[in-house]
Amino acid sequence: xxxxxxxxxxxxxxxxxxxxxxxxxxxxxVLADCDVDAxxxxxxxxxxxxxxxxxxxxxxARIKPGHCTACGKCEELCRFEAIFFDGPGNGPVPRTFxxxxxxxxxCGVCVHFCQEKAIEFNPSVDGExxxxxTRCGPMVHxxxxxxxxxxxxxxxxxxxxxxRISKQRGGSLTLVDGSPGIGCPVIASITxxxxxxxxxxxxxxxxxxxxxxxxxxxxxxxxxxxxxxKWTLNADIAERIEKRAGSDGALILPRVPYxxxxxxxxxxxxxxxxxxxxxxxxxxxxxxxVLCQNLS
Amino acid sequence: xxxxxxxxxxxxxxxxxxxxxxxxxxxxxLTTAYLDCDVEAPNxxxxxxxxxxxxxxxxRLVPEVQAPDCTLxxxxxxxxxxxxxxxxxxxxxxxxxxxxSCGGCxxxxxxxxxxxxxxxxxxxxxxxxxRLRIVQGRLHVGEASSPPVIRAVKQSAPxxxxxxxDAPPGTACPMIETTRGSDFVLLVTEPTPFGLHDLKLAWNVxxxxxMNCGVVINRALAGATETRRFCQQSRIPILxxxxxxxxxxxxxxxxxxxxxxxxGMRRSFAHLLLELEKIAPGWRLPEKVRSDLNPLTQTGNASxxxxxxxxxxxxxxxxxxxxxxEGSRPADGRPGCAPIAP
Numbered sequence: 347x348x349x350x351x352x353x354x355x356x357x358x359x360x361x362x363x364x365x366x367x368x369x370x371x372x373x374x375x376v377l378a379d380c381d382v383d384a385x386x387x388x389x390x391x392x393x394x395x396x397x398x399x400x401x402x403x404x405x406x407a408r409i410k411p412g413h414c415t416a417c418g419k420c421e422e423l424c425r426f427e428a429i430f431f432d433g434p435g436n437g438p439v440p441r442t443f444x445x446x447x448x449x450x451x452x453c454g455v456c457v458h459f460c461q462e463k464a465i466e467f468n469p470s471v472d473g474e475x476x477x478x479x480t481r482c483g484p485m486v487h488x489x490x491x492x493x494x495x496x497x498x499x500x501x502x503x504x505x506x507x508x509x510r511i512s513k514q515r516g517g518s519l520t521l522v523d524g525s526p527g528i529g530c531p532v533i534a535s536i537t538x539x540x541x542x543x544x545x546x547x548x549x550x551x552x553x554x555x556x557x558x559x560x561x562x563x564x565x566x567x568x569x570x571x572x573x574x575x576k577w578t579l580n581a582d583i584a585e586r587i588e589k590r591a592g593s594d595g596a597l598i599l600p601r602v603p604y605x606x607x608x609x610x611x612x613x614x615x616x617x618x619x620x621x622x623x624x625x626x627x628x629x630x631x632x633x634x635x636v637l638c639q640n641l642s
Numbered sequence: 643x644x645x646x647x648x649x650x651x652x653x654x655x656x657x658x659x660x661x662x663x664x665x666x667x668x669x670x671x672l673t674t675a676y677l678d679c680d681v682e683a684p685n686x687x688x689x690x691x692x693x694x695x696x697x698x699x700x701x702r703l704v705p706e707v708q709a710p711d712c713t714l715x716x717x718x719x720x721x722x723x724x725x726x727x728x729x730x731x732x733x734x735x736x737x738x739x740x741x742x743s744c745g746g747c748x749x750x751x752x753x754x755x756x757x758x759x760x761x762x763x764x765x766x767x768x769x770x771x772x773r774l775r776i777v778q779g780r781l782h783v784g785e786a787s788s789p790p791v792i793r794a795v796k797q798s799a800p801x802x803x804x805x806x807x808d809a810p811p812g813t814a815c816p817m818i819e820t821t822r823g824s825d826f827v828l829l830v831t832e833p834t835p836f837g838l839h840d841l842k843l844a845w846n847v848x849x850x851x852x853m854n855c856g857v858v859i860n861r862a863l864a865g866a867t868e869t870r871r872f873c874q875q876s877r878i879p880i881l882x883x884x885x886x887x888x889x890x891x892x893x894x895x896x897x898x899x900x901x902x903x904x905x906g907m908r909r910s911f912a913h914l915l916l917e918l919e920k921i922a923p924g925w926r927l928p929e930k931v932r933s934d935l936n937p938l939t940q941t942g943n944a945s946x947x948x949x950x951x952x953x954x955x956x957x958x959x960x961x962x963x964x965x966x967x968e969g970s971r972p973a974d975g976r977p978g979c980a981p982i983a984p
Contacts (some may be wrong), residue, residue: 355683357652357811365696384650384843385815386836405723425744448818448851453744454723492847495815498786526652526811527682530786549895551685553658560681563785580895612835 348641349505351380351522355555357526359547360575363608365523366390366586366617367630368637369482371598374518378508380501381525382473385623386489390615392483393478401488401503403472403496404452407445408546409433414442420456421466429456448493460462472496473506477511484511497525498534505535519641528533528562536568541641542573543599544591545611557588560594570596573633577601597640599633602626643925644755644805644824647919650840652811654832655860655884656680658894659914659973661689662901668774669806670931675802677978678772679820680810681764681779681791696771700779700794701760702743702787707734711755718747718756739786764791766798775800789819796823803928813840813847821848823933826922827855830882833866843867845876854923858914861886881917882910914937 350368352361365387369377379387407428409420416439421429428449432507433442445456457467472495475488486499486508505522512520524535536542542563546556556572563570572591577584584601592598605626611618619627647660657680665674705718716729726740727747727875736887737960738761750758764781779795781788788810799805809820823905827848831841841857844847857873859866862883873880893903900907912935919927927935 358654383812384840386839389835389839451742452723453742453746455744455746458721490814492813492843492850494819497814528783529682529788533786550688550897554685554688555683558783567783579891583895610833
């Protein structure tokens with residue numbers, strides 16, 4: 347099943363607004379919101395949750411204060427600066443070591459080398475994921491707990507669940523809303539995808555970050571499309587971005603103008619293409635048909 | 643004073659706020675450093691055009707098995723939580739992209755057959771733009787983990803009266819890594835449903851780590867009512883509202899600082915700096931700086947801090963958790979709290 351992943355490098359360029367519109371225009375679609383630490387697609391598509399699961403990302407180490415002899419081996423070996431000498435006293439020692447959960451990488455080195463066996467190592471629940479129905483089809487989405495790690499694993503889980511549902515129901519496309527940046531959740535959301543759509547804006551920042559995201563796509567040898575959103579903000583930079591991306595082999599989608607209808611749609615909880623015939627809506631419809639021709 | 647400029651949602655204006663504030667503070671005579679911790683998409687340099695004086699390669703350690711010494715005991719594969727090293731038949735395979743560089747395999751190897759080599763993952767540059775000191779990090783394309791590069795940026799911080807950290811978007815580990823050990827978090831949001839939703843997520847992170855914070859509403863227009871209401875209910879002070887002016891967006895698109903390109907913005911950011919002084923725990927601006935900034939806030943015709951009649955702005959003394967201004971960050975390990983460690 348083809349899988350289209352929408353990413354951007356720079357945040358706030360309009361990934362989710364475009365994905366919501368594509369979702370309305372597409373048929374037999376399965377959606378995956380892989381922006382797991384700041385998911386927004388559900389605000390537009392109002393999913394009815396059918397299945398809710400805890401996400402166990404990795405493990406976290408915890409020192410049992412009663413067993414710690416304060417030898418300091420764990421602090422010496424931890425490479426993540428996660429161990430502090432500020433735990434409660436326990437009689438034999440006035441102070442014990444403590445592991446800061448937000449800094450613990452879950453490598454288990456301290457657990458293995460603690461001679462007193464004073465460190466527990468249990469799976470940590472880092473978030474939740476959901477399978478839902480929306481007016482545009484099934485959607486898999488998630489919420490990483492605030493400050494939790496392992497976002498890449500959760501992204502992989504959301505994508506594979508979406509693919510499974512797509513196979514089961516004979517879906518024709520999986521549409522993935524990605525996260526900003528080029529790090530672990532982004533890498534997890536694009537590996538093995540059929541096509542990347544990079545959404546950018548005509549600003550120096552947008553251009554700079556698009557360059558990095560396109561290099562990432564090339565790194566994984568993925569075919570790419572580029573869409574300049576809010577192009578009316580700076581037509582010269584929009585032109586430059588398209589020229590450069592086009593000469594690197596990206597498919598260039600019709601530009602989307604800066605249009606207050608996009609924010610208005612967000613406020614009403616609809617996709618901009620559901621709001622009537624605004625300039626942005628027209629451009630997105632054209633862009634979608636170009637994408638469809640190139641996906642099959 | 644270490645101030646982190648963060649947001650849940652991307653593209654709300656973190657870099658706009660961080661770069662303008664940093665430039666203004668350094669021009670007002672405060673020794674200031676701008677640290678770009680958004681190492682996946684660093685953009686501060688586009689506005690501050692730093693002269694780079696030093697460049698440092700950041701690498702992480704990945705194992706390298708010395709085959710002649712290896713007895714294929716498999717202990718390295720057993721300890722690795724990330725499947726980055728596996729003993730398969732007559733060979734030990736290493737997958738550097740899965741490795742978290744914990745060093746467990748090297749420590750556990752009874753034959754000392756594992757060495758570690760440096761695998762480049764990013765660069766950290768230091769330099770200056772006028773009087774402003776700059777540190778910026780850049781993750782190499784294809785590398786997954788940004789926290790080590792963020793840590794390296796923070797370790798390269800020059801001594802300064804004011805350090806402004808430009809954080810990556812989101813609420814996951816890169817954002818946490820940036821806020822760890824700071825004195826104050828400035829959350830930048832935009833008054834849209836997405837902006838508000840992600841502000842709440844970011845607020846949850848800040849709240850659970852008991853940090854001091856304030857909000858800047860960017861592109862503020864009539865729709866900001868909901869955001870203001872949320873801030874009031876959660877007792878988060880709103881320190882500034884930047885109006886939705888096309889000129890600000892245009893200046894941004896061309897890499898120009900708003901305080902230099904848009905009339906009235908200098909006044910607005912001067913006001914923001916003074917508000918920060920009022921609310922950030924234990925911070926006093928030097929008298930000279932304050933007397934330079936004060937007249938700035940009384941001239942010009944900026945619209946950024948307009949009084950909003952429908953919902954009064956919370957008084958800036960309404961610091962989150964109503965902590966006394968003098969009290970700084972809670973001590974680590976205080977019962978009942980999970981502080982972000984320094």
